[in-house]
Amino acid sequence: AQTVTQSQPEMSVQEAETVTLSCTYDTSESNYYLFWYKQPPSRQMILVIRQEAYKQQNATENRFSVNFQKAAKSFSLKISDSQLGDTAMYFCAFTPYSGGGADGLTFGKGTHLIIQP
Amino acid sequence: GAVVSQHPSWVICKSGTSVKIECRSLDFQATTMFWYRQFPKQSLMLMATSNEGSKATYEQGVEKDKFLINHASLTLSTLTVTSAHPEDSSFYICSAADSRYGYTFGSGTRLTVV
Numbered sequence: 001a002q003t004v005t006q007s008q009p010e011m012s013v014q015e016a017e018t019v020t021l022s023c024t025y026d027t028s029e030s031n032y033y034l035f036w037y038k039q040p041p042s043r044q045m046i047l048v049i050r051q052e053a054y055k056q057q058n059a060t061e062n063r064f065s066v067n068f069q070k071a072a073k074s075f076s077l078k079i080s081d082s083q084l085g086d087t088a089m090y091f092c093a094f095t096p097y098s099g100g101g102a103d104g105l106t107f108g109k110g111t112h113l114i115i116q117p
Numbered sequence: 118g119a120v121v122s123q124h125p126s127w128v129i130c131k132s133g134t135s136v137k138i139e140c141r142s143l144d145f146q147a148t149t150m151f152w153y154r155q156f157p158k159q160s161l162m163l164m165a166t167s168n169e170g171s172k173a174t175y176e177q178g179v180e181k182d183k184f185l186i187n188h189a190s191l192t193l194s195t196l197t198v199t200s201a202h203p204e205d206s207s208f209y210i211c212s213a214a215d216s217r218y219g220y221t222f223g224s225g226t227r228l229t230v231v
Contacts, residue, residue, distance in 0.1 A: 035220075043208065045161075045222035091160060102149040102214035104163040104176075 002027040004094050006108035013082055014116050020067075021077045021111045023092030029053075031097040034068065034075045035105065040088040048090070051075065053097070079113075087115045119145050121213050123223025130201055130230055138196045138226045140211030145221075146191035147213035152184070155208040155225075167194050201230040 003026045013019045025034070036048040051059045051068050058066050063083075067076045079086055089112050093105040120143040130136050140150060149168050153161040165181075167173040167188035175181045183205075185197040194213075198205055211223040 043155075043210075043225050045210065045212075047219070050219065102220075104151045104153075104166050105161070105212075105220065106163070107160045109160045 002029070002032075002094050002096070002106050004092050004106050004108035006092055006111050008111045009109070010112040010114070012114040012116060015082060015084060017082055018078065018080050019082055019113065021079075021090050021092075021113065023075045023077070023108055025073050025075065025092070025094050027073070027094065027096070029096040033095050033097060034066075035093040035095075036064070036066070036075075036077045037091045037093060037107075038086075038088045039091060039110075045091075049077065082115050084115050084117060086113060088113060119213075119215070119218035119221040121147075121211065121221045121223040123211050123226055125226060126224060127227040128229070130228070132202055132230055133200055135197055135199045136201055136228060138198075138209055138211070138228075140194045140196070140213070140223050142192045142213040142215075142221070145213075145215050145218060147194075147215050148191070149214045150188060150194040151212040151214070151220075152186060152194075152196050153210045153212065155210060157208075161210060198228065201228070203230045206230045 005024045032053045034051045038046045049061045063080045065078045089110045091110045092108040095103050122141045124139050152164045155161045164179045165173045165175045167186050169191045173186035188194045206229050210225045
C-alpha cells in the first residue's frame with residue numbers, strides 16, 4: 001500500500017511571494033504518477049500539475065512547478081508570484097501505473113494555503 | 118476539456134431512506150470511475166472503483182451493501198447510499214478516468230442525513 005504525507009497543515013504567504021508545499025510518499029512501485037490538486041472553497045478538485053515517475057524532468061505549468069526527487073520520494077510544489085486566487089486546499093496524490101487500466105488516487109491530508117493581500 | 122457532471126450537488130434525506138448520486142462524463146467515455154468520500158477539513162478517501170459492466174471493487178472498510186455502485190455505461194456511474202444514517206453524512210466526489218484526460222472530478226455531492 002502506498003502512503004502520501006503532507007506535513008504542512010497550513011501555510012500563509014503574502015501576495016506575489018513564492019511558496020513551496022511539501023509532499024513525501026512511500027511506495028514499492030517503480031512506475032507511478034504524482035499529482036497536485038487544488039480544492040478551492042467550491043470544493044471542485046482542480047488538477048494543478050502532474051508528474052510521471054519515469055520522467056526525470058520536473059513538470060511545470062506556468063507559475064506552478066514541482067521538485068521531484070524520486071530517490072528521496074519527495075514531490076514538492078512551488079508556486080511563484082502567488083495570487084489571491086491561489087488560496088485553497090492543496091492535495092498531493094499518488095497512483096501506480098497499471099498499464100491499460102486505472103487505479104484510484106491516494107491523497108495526502110492536504111495543505112491549506114492562504115495568500116494574504 | 119473533459120467535464121464530469123455530478124448530481125445532486127446537495128441532498129438532505131431522512132434516516133433510513135436511500136439516496137442516489139449520479140456521475141456522468143459529458144464529452145468522453147470513462148473506462149473507470151471512482152467514488153471518494155471527504156469529511157469536513159479532511160482528505161479524500163477512495164471508496165470504490167467501478168468499470169463499465171462489471172462489479173465495483175470496494176476499498177477495505179467500505180460496506181458494499183450500504184454503498185451500492187452501478188456502472189451501466191461508459192458515461193454513467195451511480196452511487197446509492199442505502200438505509201442512510203447520520204454517520205453517512207459527508208461530501209461524496211466521483212472521478213472519471215480515461216487515457217486522454219487522466220482523472221476528471223465531479224463537483225461533489227453534500228449529503229446530510231437527518
